[in-house]
Every structure is written in structure tokens, then in C-alpha cells.
Amino acid sequence: MLQVRDISYSVATKTGDKRIELLKNISIDLDQGHSLAIMGESGCGKTTLLKFIYGLLPYDRQEVMWNGEPLKGAEDTLIAGHEMMKYVPQEFELMPYTTVFENVGEHLSIQTDDRESRIHELLNVVDLAAYGSRKVKNLSGGQKQRVAIAKALAQEPKLWLLDEPFSHIDNFRKNDLRRRLFEYLEAHQISCIIATHDKDDVLSFTDETLILRSGKIEDYRSTHKVYSDPKNVYCASLFDEVTELDGSLFGKKETLILYPHQLVEVEKGGIEVEVEKSFWTGRDYLIAADYKEKRVYLKSVEKFELGKNIRIDLNS
Numbered sequence: 001m002l003q004v005r006d007i008s009y010s011v012a013t014k015t016g017d018k019r020i021e022l023l024k025n026i027s028i029d030l031d032q033g034h035s036l037a038i039m040g041e042s043g044c045g046k047t048t049l050l051k052f053i054y055g056l057l058p059y060d061r062q063e064v065m066w067n068g069e070p071l072k073g074a075e076d077t078l079i080a081g082h083e084m085m086k087y088v089p090q091e092f093e094l095m096p097y098t099t100v101f102e103n104v105g106e107h108l109s110i111q112t113d114d115r116e117s118r119i120h121e122l123l124n125v126v127d128l129a130a131y132g133s134r135k136v137k138n139l140s141g142g143q144k145q146r147v148a149i150a151k152a153l154a155q156e157p158k159l160w161l162l163d164e165p166f167s168h169i170d171n172f173r174k175n176d177l178r179r180r181l182f183e184y185l186e187a188h189q190i191s192c193i194i195a196t197h198d199k200d201d202v203l204s205f206t207d208e209t210l211i212l213r214s215g216k217i218e219d220y221r222s223t224h225k226v227y228s229d230p231k232n233v234y235c236a237s238l239f240d241e242v243t244e245l246d247g248s249l250f251g252k253k254e255t256l257i258l259y260p261h262q263l264v265e266v267e268k269g270g271i272e273v274e275v276e277k278s279f280w281t282g283r284d285y286l287i288a289a290d291y292k293e294k295r296v297y298l299k300s301v302e303k304f305e306l307g308k309n310i311r312i313d314l315n316s
């Protein structure tokens, strides 16, 4: 079990007269086998938080605990990084002049009886079984990223720290790869913290979600709650387009933060909006409309012409 206790992390400005706080009062409890998503806008501190947990940055106090034991930060260890964790950074580190097979096997003991079958198992997880003998320098960016993932799994971590792990991988493979990986993690009871901008990494695969904004926790609950009951527009907009409307327009007390599928066109009732644009999304249209100079988004099976007035209501 991982426990992060009220951590803050700051760096000195270039002039050295001030400090910038990159992380402020972050606490995390992660049970073994659970997965946590870290979401937030670019620059909010996701990578810094992963590096901090992994032990690449100095700890002021005993702030990161593993199964109740305090861990040491970068300034107190010879080799930074905790052995029960594996951190897969955005810029993956591979050996370009050796094969995929050798890269993945790098950390497996030569004595391991089932060395070959273990490497094959991991290459299967990342769908690279056919590329074992290929030199890494001759792979595409997405293939290299998959090698980095397999290599990290070869070390049998208890906690996996992933920074935008699918950023180079095409949509065609992404969904399948996600499913295989998270199934592998579940089967081996490996915990996972994944920093991502992609809601598809989060909704189907993580138990909890922590949303960061300027280094502070904006929300930290079950992924289901973070998505379905967003605390504010910032949190909701990490998942989809968002409309914020006064609830009294629909007979509700609270301000409403709505995803496009939560608003629909109706014949009567609701409010009148003016269509500004219809975007085809494959299955239906995302309609951008104006309500008293406020942007409103809804889903529709029908395309609406620019300037058309339609009535919309809550999709209950």
C-alpha cells in the first residue's frame, strides 16, 4: 500500500530569491492492486508528482510510505528510485542498438528458467510478439513506447507509475493495448498511477481519480464520482465539452455543470438557444449553440444549420 502524506515541493526561481511551489499539500492512499489516474491541465504538476513518489526528488520529511515503512527521497539514496516501483517517463529510455527481445529481457535474471516465455508473454501484452528480433532504433515512436511498457513490466513492480503511456500509440491499437495492460495489472495485483490527459485511460480502467490544478488537489474521489458529479467546470472539462447553466432555468436549485449528452433538443419547454456550429462525431453531432452569449454544447442525431433557433432541456 502506498501512502503519500501531505507533500509539498518547491523549486527556487532563477534569481534564487523566491521559491515556486510545484506541489502543495498532496495526500494519497492507494491500496495494492488499485489504479489511480492523475489528471489536470498541462503544467499542473502531474509529472512532478510521479517523480516525487518514485523518489527522484528530495523528501523533506518521511512523506512517502510503502506498507507503513517510510521511503527515502533522492538526496538520501545512492540510486534514486524505489525498487518496488517502476516509473515509465514520457521520454522512454531504451537501448536503440539492441533488439526488442533484449530490451525487454534486460532486467530479467539470466538464470530465470522461463526467461524466454516470460519475455514472449510481455511482448504479447503489448502486441509486439512479431517484433522481438527487430532493433529498437528501427521501430516507430508508438512501437518504442510499447517496448518501454513491456520493459517496465519485466521488472515485476508492485506499483507502476505511468506518464502519458499511450501518447505515441495510434487509436487503432490504443484501446486493445489499454485493455491488455489493465487486465495484466489486475491479474498480477500491480497498483498503478497513471498521469494522463485522455479520459479513455481513466473512465474504464481506474478506481480513483485525482485532479490537480496549479499543484493542488482540486478533486480526489472514485473515478465514477469525479466524472459523474464534477466539482467544477475545470474538473468536468478534463472529460468532455462542458456547459455551465443556472439550475433555475430547469427548475433546479444548484448551478448545473453539464456534459453534451446531458442536454437534448425538445419541442416544448426548456430554453431557446441559437445554433452556432454542428460537428459530426461519427455517431452523432456535437452542437455548439449560444444562450445569452454563453456557449452551450449538446448532442444530437440531427445536424442543425447555423443560426437556427432550437429548444433544449435536460436529458433526464
Ligand SMILES: Nc1ncnc2c1ncn2[C@@H]1O[C@H](COP(=O)(O)OP(=O)(O)OP(=O)(O)O)[C@@H](O)[C@H]1O
Pocket: 011, 022, 040, 041, 042, 043, 044, 045, 046, 047, 048, 049
Ligand atoms: N525543476 C524545475 N524547475 C522549475 N520549474 C519546474 C521544474 N520542474 C517542473 N517545473 C514546472 O512545474 C510545472 C509542472 O510541471 P509538470 O511537468 O509536473 O507538469 P505536467 O502536469 O506533467 O504537464 P504536462 O501535462 O504538460 O506533461 C510546470 O510549470 C513546469 O514548468
